[in-house]
Amino acid sequence: MNQQLIDQAVQVANDRLGNMHVDCALLLGSGWSDAIGNMEILAELPYSELPLPGGAQVKGHVGRLLLTRGFGATFLAFQGRRHWYEGLGWEPVVFPLYLSAACGAKTITLTNAAGGVNPAYSPGDLMLIRDHVNWMGSNPLVGAYDPDKGPRFPDQSDVYNANLRSRVKAAMAEQSARLHEGVYMATSGPAYETPSEIKAFRAMGADAVGMSTVPEAMVANWMGLRCLAISCITNMASSVGDGPLSHDEVLAVTQTAIPTMQQLLESCCRTMVQSLDHTPHDRSSTP
Numbered sequence: 001m002n003q004q005l006i007d008q009a010v011q012v013a014n015d016r017l018g019n020m021h022v023d024c025a026l027l028l029g030s031g032w033s034d035a036i037g038n039m040e041i042l043a044e045l046p047y048s049e050l051p052l053p054g055g056a057q058v059k060g061h062v063g064r065l066l067l068t069r070g071f072g073a074t075f076l077a078f079q080g081r082r083h084w085y086e087g088l089g090w091e092p093v094v095f096p097l098y099l100s101a102a103c104g105a106k107t108i109t110l111t112n113a114a115g116g117v118n119p120a121y122s123p124g125d126l127m128l129i130r131d132h133v134n135w136m137g138s139n140p141l142v143g144a145y146d147p148d149k150g151p152r153f154p155d156q157s158d159v160y161n162a163n164l165r166s167r168v169k170a171a172m173a174e175q176s177a178r179l180h181e182g183v184y185m186a187t188s189g190p191a192y193e194t195p196s197e198i199k200a201f202r203a204m205g206a207d208a209v210g211m212s213t214v215p216e217a218m219v220a221n222w223m224g225l226r227c228l229a230i231s232c233i234t235n236m237a238s239s240v241g242d243g244p245l246s247h248d249e250v251l252a253v254t255q256t257a258i259p260t261m262q263q264l265l266e267s268c269c270r271t272m273v274q275s276l277d278h279t280p281h282d283r284s285s286t287p
């Protein structure tokens, strides 16, 4: 990652969003931007004004960086992500991790829309990612080794922090909210999968399939940011459900699921704030 670009982005974010001492980060994928609900928005900045290659160009991705306040802490929220299938390499995809870490975030919550591979799932359901299979055919950690950022050969036995997951599951159970926990299979996209691929993915242990999240989670784990990731199951994957898949369907389902998405995102954010090993950054000018 180009360190100069990160330094410039931190500078721009500082100038435009105010003092960027953040506690936690949030990456809001397809359809999740409206799920931040009750958080107070302190400031916002369009991606087009950050030193990045391009803006967020996929329908359903807002393309905006927010500084928000909620649950007693400060969050850097990315409304929209970049994808490997855009063909611009890994830098735009993993940039949010570098910027979050440079701004002091200790945790990141990743969100996405995914296809249901487990036949027990239904569109509109939510899944807490327990583990992943990287089927993207590439890996964001390939490249020059920077010992200041993380190890050359990172352990990946607890990418999605087990302790934090238990707390989120307990909070959701307390509210009698339906929540699956499962394995997310990441493909490169941009094509949806064939029926035979989905059959193979199920045999490999996948519960859901999508085109994102795994690279960001791998980089978070490598950098030592505590990570949680959640999926909205927007459709049943190819041949598990009926009919052809479309991105419009994906976005429509996230709109109807907003109340439960908000509930789950809130549980993750609260859990992340509780996990901070320091007093959340005081912004006493805000409630």
Ligand code: HPA
Binding pocket: 113, 114, 115, 116, 192, 193, 209, 210, 211, 234, 235, 236, 237, 238, 245, 250
């Ligand atoms: N496959 C891949 N990515 C997706 C899907 C799917 O079925 N639904 C939402 N994102």
